[in-house]
Amino acid sequence: MLGGALVLCIVMPNARPATAADRLPGFNPQRHMALDEIKPDMRGYGMSVFSGTTPEPFAVEVLSVASANVGEPAPGKSVIWIRCPGERMQKSGPVAGMSGSPIFLWDEGAEDAQLGEGGRIIGAFAYGYTLSKDCYVGVQPIEQMIEAASRQRDPDTVVGYGGDGGRRLMSIALAQAADQKLPDHQTWRLQALARLLGVERAAPVVPARQGEGMRASAPMPLPVSVHTAAHAAWLNPYLKQTGVQAFAMAGGAAAPPPWIDGERVRFEPGGMVSLPMISGDMDLSGSGTVTDILDTGQLLLFGHAMYNEGPMKMPIATCYVHFVMPTLSRSFKVSGTIDVRGSMVHDEVSAVVAVEDHRVPMTPVTVTTHRPADEVDRTFHYEIVRHPYLSPVMAAYAAIFSMTTDSYPPMDHTIAMRTRMQFSGGRELYFDDVMPLGGQFGPFFQIMPAISALAFNEFEPVTLEKLDVDMTVREKIELAEMVNVTVRQSELEAGQTLVALVEVRPFRQEPVTHQIEFELPRDLPEGNYTITLGGPNVYLQQLIQARPHLGRIENVDDLHEMIQWVAKARSDALYAVARIQKRSSVAVGRTELPKLPSSRAAILNTTNSTRTSTYVESLQAIYDMPYVIDGQATIQISVSEPRPRD
Structure with a gap:
């Protein structure tokens, strides 16, 4: 058996x-x-x-x-x-x-x-x-x-951002400025920060072609509605990196109807999810769909990446769809945010992962506008997403939206703008701007570069924690073209005062002459000097060329100091700069050691330290003006040693 x-x-x-x-x-x-x-x-x-x-x-x-x-x-x-x-x-x-x-x-x-x-x-x-x-x-x-x-990490993982995101944002902005042929007096702050951060050229802004959507791989964009085609065209080069696309829609994104009970709306497979980038007096949010909710409570979203950056922190909210706008090029959902319920925590090629009941802070933004047509000042309150790539763009767009809610600035106008930025670590930036013919996008070039320069750094996470913007639109063009500069005496002794007559032509006015005085130090070496006069763009360009060590950034405080230096420059001023070519000084890192004895300077210059460099000292003066100076001029002077006095 x-x-x-x-x-x-x-x-x-x-x-x-x-x-x-x-x-x-x-x-x-x-x-x-x-x-x-x-x-x-x-x-x-x-x-x-x-x-x-x-x-x-x-x-x-x-x-x-x-x-x-x-x-x-x-x-x-x-x-x-x-x-x-x-x-x-x-x-x-x-x-x-x-x-x-x-x-x-x-x-x-x-x-x-x-x-x-x-x-x-x-x-x-x-x-x-x-x-x-x-x-x-x-x-x-x-x-x-x-x-x-x-592969999702703990939602409370500290997310740091470095890389070239800030340079990429500035490169796009430079391209937009070049495409619109904007003058230097509108973009000088952007140009200065881009130069200091090593942005050498503008990224091409290529208009969409008919066949662009027929690429082999075309991840579906997350739509966001804005209220004009011009705003959509302006935003899309920046949003392209995020998987979000702006579409023009009358009224922009709109809140759900009042009869919708937001408390009863829940995330579910096939249900909508909103990505609030700006909330408050404006709803600017992308939208997508929930694929599934796992037993772990994780929400699987989109089926493709936003940034493909791994750990991330951005809010998610329930969402209402008003309707689908069918178009020949790309149909899109017109939707609005209902209620923030959680956050995205992980971002990969295949999916974005989110969790409910995990909130991430947003940044408060207050914009006050003073327009001739308004009987009273208007104040707008927003919250913007905290993300190094989106925060600079959304902060600037909040200012643009506030100024153009009812209409664009009048044909003849100047925008006076005061901005205060508060960052993590107690860092702050202040700057005043005067933008003749700034148009609807003028504030963008003042706000975005400074935030992006700090947000994308290689040292430590820096977050914009608060932004206050005050804008006044004046119905006149506060711009003057530099016509001619003459000097009463071109041969001077060290210690004397140079007197120059600067002739400018204010917009639609007769030429005006301003007398300026430029004091020459008594220890100024004899020789021939070129004095360059112009606006802040001329001043910053001259100083950056003469003092390249200012671009040496070794920690976030150096970066903050550099941005502050650019922020303090004023549009409504005339600058005079003269390089002292015969006096080369030494800098260790960003610290300048002017008038160092030649023997000590020689010792420092022969060291093998890469932190030691030479720079050309310069003389500089600033003169208040009732308008922005367009153009520049140079004057030549000869300086001799002071004569002995009896």
Whole structure:
């Protein structure tokens, strides 16, 4: 008699074979469908909000499964391609704001399945095409999204930002200034900070072409509504890095109707999620969709990255959709924020991960405007997102929006602007600006560069904690062109005073002559000198060239000091600068050692320290003016040793 074990095999007719995804923590085979199970022609539905707060189904059918996410820096990633055959999706095409919409497929044999019922999640609506003849969509597989969630750190992890983000922002701003042919007197502060931070050229601002949306990889943007096409065009070069796209919409983003009970709106698969970038007297928020909520409580969002930066901290909120705006180029959801409920904490190629009941602080911004048409001053209160890339842009945009709420500045105008910025670590920046013909975007060039320079540093996290802006619009152009400069005496002794007559032509007025006096030190070496006169752009350019060590940044305090130096320069002033070429001094780091004995200077210059450098000393003077000086001039003088006095 043979002995042994009897193995009883029970075969279920619809048994599902095990897949690699089953071993992934968070993957639930009863709720999620693995890539290995997906085949062409399988059918199902997606869920997304098209109006209000309730998700609605739309039909889908599988086209194919690609082994790599073409065009993304993510080797080994896969994408599922589907078609949306329903009338609604055929009319609108892929809609900005649908990113993250969960896609469900029915198992084979489910002939009686109803749209919006049953099925398992295969992933998120993530990639779409503009100007296509059919509605084809790329789906981010749910396994890859769950893997991203598994790498999330503690939500309270301190997130630091360095890199070249600040330089990138300034490069875009320089390109916009060049594209609009803005004069130096409007962009001098941007130019000075860009020069000190090593931004050598402007990033090209290329207008969208008809075929741009037909790239191999086109992650669906998260839409944000702004109230003019000009504002959308201005913002989009900055938002392009974030996965957010601005669309012009009358009234911009709008709050939900008063009959919506915000307390009853919850995050759910297929439900909307808002990304508040500005809240308060303006709602500027991107919007996307929740793909799934894991047993851990983690929310899987979008099916693609925002910045692809790993740990992150940005608020999320419930969201109301007013309607979908169907357009030929890119349909988008018009939506508004309801209530902040949590924060995004992790950002990868495959998904953004968020958690509820975790709040991140936002930065208060107060903007006060004084306009000729207003009988009283108007004060706007906002909160902006705390993120090194978005904060500079949103802070500046809050000022722009406040000034243009009812109308643009009049044809002839000057904007007088006072700004106070408070940063973490007790650091502050103050500056006054006078911007003749500053237009609607003039304040941007004053606010954005300083914030971005501090926010993106390689030493420690620095956060904008408070911003106060006071703007007065005056109905006159406070600008004067420099016409001519003459001197009463071009040969002087050291210790004497140079008297110069500066002729300027104020806008639409007869020329005016200002007399200025430039004192020459008694110890000024004899020789020929060139004195350059002009506005703050001329002053800063001359000093940066003569004192390159000012750009040597060794810690965040050095950086703050450098920005303060630029901030203190004034638009409504005439500057005179003369380099003392015969007097070369030594600087150790950023510390200047003027008039150092030659023997000691020689010792320092022969050291091997890279912190030691030479610079050219200069004379400088500032003269108050009732307008901004456009242009520059130079005068030549000869200086001799002072004669002995009896």
